[in-house]
Amino acid sequence: MLDIKVLRERPEAAKAGAVKKHMPDRVEAxxxxxxxxxxxxxxxxxxxxxxxxxxxxxxxxxxxxxxxxEAFLQKxxxxxxxxxxxxxxxxxxxxxLLEQLSLVxxxxxxxxxxxxxxxxxxxxxxxxxxxxxxxEPRPHYEIGEAQGWLDFSRAAxxxxxxxxxxxxxxxxxxxxxxxxxxxxxxxRGFTPVDPPVLVRDAAMFGTGFFPGGEEQTYRCEKxxxxxIGTSEVPVTSLHSGEILGExxxxxxxxARSACFRREAGTYGKDTRGLYRVHQFQKxxxxxxxxxxxxxxxxxxxxxxQNAEDMLQAFGLPYRVVNVCGGDLGAPQAMxxxxxxxxxxxxxxxxxxxxxxxxxxxxxxxNLRYRxxxxxxxxxxxxxxxxxxxxxxxxxxxxNHQNADGTVTLPEALRRFxxxxxxxxxxxx
RNA sequence: GGAGAGGUGCCAGAGUGGCUGAAUGGCCCGGUUUCGAAAACCGGUUAGUGCGCAAGUGCUACGGGGGUUCGAAUCCCCCCCUCUCCGCCA
Numbered sequence: 001m002l003d004i005k006v007l008r009e010r011p012e013a014a015k016a017g018a019v020k021k022h023m024p025d026r027v028e029a030x031x032x033x034x035x036x037x038x039x040x041x042x043x044x045x046x047x048x049x050x051x052x053x054x055x056x057x058x059x060x061x062x063x064x065x066x067x068x069x070e071a072f073l074q075k076x077x078x079x080x081x082x083x084x085x086x087x088x089x090x091x092x093x094x095x096x097l098l099e100q101l102s103l104v105x106x107x108x109x110x111x112x113x114x115x116x117x118x119x120x121x122x123x124x125x126x127x128x129x130x131x132x133x134x135x136e137p138r139p140h141y142e143i144g145e146a147q148g149w150l151d152f153s154r155a156a157x158x159x160x161x162x163x164x165x166x167x168x169x170x171x172x173x174x175x176x177x178x179x180x181x182x183x184x185x186x187x188r189g190f191t192p193v194d195p196p197v198l199v200r201d202a203a204m205f206g207t208g209f210f211p212g213g214e215e216q217t218y219r220c221e222k223x224x225x226x227x228i229g230t231s232e233v234p235v236t237s238l239h240s241g242e243i244l245g246e247x248x249x250x251x252x253x254x255a256r257s258a259c260f261r262r263e264a265g266t267y268g269k270d271t272r273g274l275y276r277v278h279q280f281q282k283x284x285x286x287x288x289x290x291x292x293x294x295x296x297x298x299x300x301x302x303x304x305q306n307a308e309d310m311l312q313a314f315g316l317p318y319r320v321v322n323v324c325g326g327d328l329g330a331p332q333a334m335x336x337x338x339x340x341x342x343x344x345x346x347x348x349x350x351x352x353x354x355x356x357x358x359x360x361x362x363x364x365x366n367l368r369y370r371x372x373x374x375x376x377x378x379x380x381x382x383x384x385x386x387x388x389x390x391x392x393x394x395x396x397x398x399n400h401q402n403a404d405g406t407v408t409l410p411e412a413l414r415r416f417x418x419x420x421x422x423x424x425x426x427x428x
Numbered sequence: 429g430g431a432g433a434g435g436u437g438c439c440a441g442a443g444u445g446g447c448u449g450a451a452u453g454g455c456c457c458g459g460u461u462u463c464g465a466a467a468a469c470c471g472g473u474u475a476g477u478g479c480g481c482a483a484g485u486g487c488u489a490c491g492g493g494g495g496u497u498c499g500a501a502u503c504c505c506c507c508c509c510u511c512u513c514c515g516c517c518a
Contacts, residue, residue, distance in 0.1 A: 041478085049486080376475075
């Protein structure tokens, strides 16, 4: 959520932000919020004065003679009736204001490129050589099924489309990657977290997924709980409502959790293989930071670097893109995606997503810290994927496949396999 | 799932209709004292928001939301959370 002061001072910037994000329906929320705000600001002093009068009157009443009191009570009752009406109005205005204000997207930074969708994301850098195969490389699902590592048909039978079952060495690889990711971040001073995967609406709202992301979310209506699509939700919400000490910041967390996404509206998109699935495991890095833009930028780059270091350790070619306005979510101010080379797609596919929010989430979460001197202020928040699996298994299998269908493990992962260098049997 | 207890400021903990934005103690900050320190003593110390150059001052908030009342931390209703006992269970 933006500070209402930002809307008052720079309404055009807020509207331009919504336009840049290709959210035309949210542009009007700016004007609506401002109108409600103006109405509230006009009525508040009047209300305050009335309440003040009523309170003062109430205090005198005990000292009055019975006759005086009778007349006075009549007056107070009138005042009260007026007040009740106005207070009801005030309540409505406040909740409407909150509703509109929470629809206003975060303002994208100037460095965010213009564009409609991911096709217009801007490449920042490319790292690693794309391998030239001496044979025709196979897609991961062909290798996986031939090896007995992957079963989509039984998964579909049990759980519907976009589900999968991992077996054997691929199940081990899945776990190895996640463990590697956690260990890497713990080494770098991040606190490991195993968070809830079921959360209340408040956490979804606070991190900016609601309103807007309801269709993407599995919901347990009976309990009013939502299955998280990323542990960003519970981990960023961890200190919601708190006032942290400045010396406790930044808080750096690395969480591993299951993630669930309905993938509504993606019928026919990425239907084969492990790319787009309803359930996956993800290791996520989250930083709760001081409210300083330079620090935010700095930490943003460092969490991108963490992910890059892992990809390099896995010997995977990738590129970093600066996500364009239209591909940015409402809460983000700027986002880098990392896309890893996937031979079966003949392209780089998104494997990581690193966002910075400034205080947009913190404001919704009421997440503050007390600076050395002065009033509490809203924190900045940041997050990035470290590893999302099984998606990351696609480049791992496909880039490191051999002609006979076996897969050579990158050095960094061999320790999880008792030193083995290759997984799978010759199947082709 | 059943029964009960409770949620007050940074922390502990009073407060059961007006004099309480909130006793008392602790933490922290400033000062007095001291060669210095500790102790002691004095003072300050919740957040949000409006007005004001400022000093200051109005309003709101005692888990959240409604209600009763001239007046609510205190009474009523709904929700959330914590704890105890019983039952069930990974």
